[in-house]
Amino acid sequence: GESVGLHLPTLSVQEGDNSIINCAYSNSASDYFIWYKQESGKGPQFIIDIRSNMDKRQGQRVTVLLNKTVKHLSLQIAATQPGDSAVYFCAETGGGQNFVFGPGTRLSVLP
Amino acid sequence: GAGVSQSPSNKVTEKGKDVELRCDPISGHTALYWYRQSLGQGLEFLIYFQGNSAPDKSGLPSDRFSAERTGGSVSTLTIQRTQQEDSAVYLCASGREFDKTQYFGPGTRLLVL
Numbered sequence: 001g002e003s004v005g006l007h008l009p010t011l012s013v014q015e016g017d018n019s020i021i022n023c024a025y026s027n028s029a030s031d032y033f034i035w036y037k038q039e040s041g042k043g044p045q046f047i048i049d050i051r052s053n054m055d056k057r058q059g060q061r062v063t064v065l066l067n068k069t070v071k072h073l074s075l076q077i078a079a080t081q082p083g084d085s086a087v088y089f090c091a092e093t094g095g096g097q098n099f100v101f102g103p104g105t106r107l108s109v110l111p
Numbered sequence: 112g113a114g115v116s117q118s119p120s121n122k123v124t125e126k127g128k129d130v131e132l133r134c135d136p137i138s139g140h141t142a143l144y145w146y147r148q149s150l151g152q153g154l155e156f157l158i159y160f161q162g163n164s165a166p167d168k169s170g171l172p173s174d175r176f177s178a179e180r181t182g183g184s185v186s187t188l189t190i191q192r193t194q195q196e197d198s199a200v201y202l203c204a205s206g207r208e209f210d211k212t213q214y215f216g217p218g219t220r221l222l223v224l
Contacts, residue, residue: 032211034211034212034213036215041217042217042218043115043202043204043215043216043217043218044154044202044204044215045215046212046213046214049211049212089153089154091154093211097142097144097159097161097167097211098156098159098167098169098170099154099156099211099213100156101146101153101154101155101156102153103152103153104151104152104153
């Protein structure tokens with residue numbers, strides 16, 4: 001069945017370094033992907049999205065890479081800051097409005 | 112502008128009681144979603160409303176769970192005869208028609224004793 005999973009449940013990085021959060025998905029029909037950031041006690045916040053007709057999309061300090069061949073999605077955060085500490089979720093959908101969310105990766109930024 | 116709001120922010124109830132959770136979506140958003148998030152877990156889809164269309168209830172875990180959306184705006188998620196395994200954060204999100212971006216509320220933390 002469908003599944004969206006993350007390779008690492010936790011990630012610790014030094015402040016100023018780049019962070020890479022990975023996500024694997026199994027539904028080859030998935031055509032839209034979103035990364036969300038969830039801070040403690042808050043709802044998920046949209047970070048960046050990408051459609052399946054793209055391999056890369058950049059935002060402010062964030063880049064999402066999509067490799068459809070191996071069904072892999074990654075979120076890169078440049079110059080990680082303490083405010084980036086949160087749980088990051090990837091989510092995918094295959095054309096409908098029902099999103100499948102991964103279990104999340106907790107990013108900890110070390111001073 | 113105002114974001115998605117949910118109430119109550121926290122709810123403690125006894126096993127077997129019914130609870131109602133409320134979601135106020137962003138004004139003008141036609142799509143509304145309910146999710147459940149257990150401790151340390153990802154989001155589990157529950158139900159989806161889009162305009163006046165019949166809701167997608169495929170994620171509701173049992174017939175104890177139901178949701179309504181009145182007037183295309185406010186939504187209420189009702190859990191009847193609550194069980195301890197219902198303890199979780201219930202998140203609501205809204206979105207514009209034809210736009211898959213979802214805007215989440217802060218959630219309601221439900222604890223069933």
